[in-house]
Amino acid sequence: MNLFGRNSFHRRAQPSAAPVATATPVASATAVLPDPELAGLTGEWLIDPAHSRIGFSVRHAMVTTVRGAFTEYESRLYFDGRDPARSRADIVLYTASVDTGVEQRDAHLVGRQFLDAGAHPRMTFTSTTVQLAGEDVYRMTGDLTIKDTTRPVDLELTYIGHVVDAFGDERVGFDGTTTINRSDWGLTYDARLAQGGAMVSEKVRLQFDIAAIRAT
Numbered sequence: 001m002n003l004f005g006r007n008s009f010h011r012r013a014q015p016s017a018a019p020v021a022t023a024t025p026v027a028s029a030t031a032v033l034p035d036p037e038l039a040g041l042t043g044e045w046l047i048d049p050a051h052s053r054i055g056f057s058v059r060h061a062m063v064t065t066v067r068g069a070f071t072e073y074e075s076r077l078y079f080d081g082r083d084p085a086r087s088r089a090d091i092v093l094y095t096a097s098v099d100t101g102v103e104q105r106d107a108h109l110v111g112r113q114f115l116d117a118g119a120h121p122r123m124t125f126t127s128t129t130v131q132l133a134g135e136d137v138y139r140m141t142g143d144l145t146i147k148d149t150t151r152p153v154d155l156e157l158t159y160i161g162h163v164v165d166a167f168g169d170e171r172v173g174f175d176g177t178t179t180i181n182r183s184d185w186g187l188t189y190d191a192r193l194a195q196g197g198a199m200v201s202e203k204v205r206l207q208f209d210i211a212a213i214r215a216t
Contacts, residue, residue, distance in 0.1 A: 043078070044214070045172065054207070056206050070099075071097045072094040075090065115147070127141070136158055138157045138159070140154070140176070141153070177206065182202055
């Protein structure tokens with residue numbers, strides 16, 4: 001997955017307090033190379049559902065926040081520690097597996113007013129590019145498809161680390177988040193409160209708390 005390597009970035013030169021009139025400003029750039037220690041992580045990885053959460057949160061009735069997650073999904077991650085640009089992530093989520101802890105609400109979410117799981121059983125995310133946004137923080141751009149609508153999204157991802165667990169499995173961890181406007185993907189439920197506000201906010205925060213295991 002294109003999360004762990006360090007891409008290049010440009011640092012804009014700062015003007016001096018008293019610039020010389022005849023001086024020509026020259027922008028400087030500092031390349032950040034992939035961490036050599038990450039080369040050993042090159043290969044395929046799978047999300048471990050027992051230690052991961054792919055979820056969301058949304059404001060409800062303007063005063064509370066509803067949180068939920070998708071409990072069934074498939075993943076295929078590839079990371080190239082020597083050339084991070086070759087890394088990618090593909091995730092398929094099954095819409096009927098949405099779980100907010102309230103059965104009646106879950107039934108509403110899988111219905112036609114929201115995910116319409118009967119007609120659209122899967123949501124997908126496929127990465128396209130990644131850029132370094134800060135120390136161990138990356139911006140992954142990818143295509144998010146919901147209800148046959150595909151639009152680009154940017155994920156802010158933080159690399160957590162790499163360990164070998166008690167069973168000898170290699171694990172990597174990262175946290176990611178992005179905020180989308182649900183109506184852009186056809187989730188147009190528009191119930192209003194008596195005071196005039198939205199029953200369910202247009203903005204939905206997607207959250208990825210991931211532990212991935214090296215595929216064998």
